[in-house]
Amino acid sequence: MLSQANSVTGYQVNKRIHFQNVINGTSSYSSVWYPAMIMRLADLYLLYAEAINEYQGPTGEAYDYINLVRERAGLPTVQDAWTNFSTNPTKFQNKDGLREIIQRERVLELSFEAQWFWDAKRWKTAEEEFSSSISGWTYSGTTADEYYIRSMVFEPEFRKRNYLEPIAENILLNNPTLVQNPGW
Numbered sequence: 387m388l389s390q391a392n393s394v395t396g397y398q399v400n401k402r403i404h405f406q407n408v409i410n411g412t413s414s415y416s417s418v419w420y421p422a423m424i425m426r427l428a429d430l431y432l433l434y435a436e437a438i439n440e441y442q443g444p445t446g447e448a449y450d451y452i453n454l455v456r457e458r459a460g461l462p463t464v465q466d467a468w469t470n471f472s473t474n475p476t477k478f479q480n481k482d483g484l485r486e487i488i489q490r491e492r493v494l495e496l497s498f499e500a501q502w503f504w505d506a507k508r509w510k511t512a513e514e515e516f517s518s519s520i521s522g523w524t525y526s527g528t529t530a531d532e533y534y535i536r537s538m539v540f541e542p543e544f545r546k547r548n549y550l551e552p553i554a555e556n557i558l559l560n561n562p563t564l565v566q567n568p569g570w
Contacts (some may be wrong), residue, residue: 395522395537428495436488443481444447452488455495463493486500507549516544545569 393399404418435451443447453463461467464487468478477483492505506512521541527533547569558564 393525395520395525397522401498426496426499426556428458429492429499429501431455432488432492432495434486436492439481439484441486444479444484448484448488449478452491455491459495510549512544512549515540515544518542 402422404420406418408416410416421507431451431454433449435518438445438451441458449464454468456462456464462470464478467488468473474483478487481544485489489505489509493502496502496505502515503512519541521536522539523533524535527535547567550570552565552570553564558566
């Protein structure tokens, strides 16, 4: 049944889906193979801008790499955007403000590319980010009134221990000087 191809939230993402993929009726799906990317250049640029900001604070080089990503999307530079269109026009001029801007740029640019989970763990914001319930539309609805009924899909649970993965028991047994990660 084709309903298995649906998202449990009812939202569908066409990012990284070949434009020639077709849903045929209700029971078949034809897809076109194409090579998957391992890392996008925009990801590398934003990681580099983040590293520069953490090491040196806001610099021209950090702005340059953020602006390369923004330019491709047809957006003004981070300096122009924040100076002219923000309620906090100097936010990009300090380390903490630029950190928040870079994090937001990563969330937007890399959405639906399985980066946000790892970024949230790295930024130590995962407990906050992953503590709200996930809701969506009733994807099995056949009319607009049946489809646009909001329902909770699941309640995620992310605890402090989830920042680190458990070390496998056989590895701990082979090396008695190792200690299991906290909470596991």
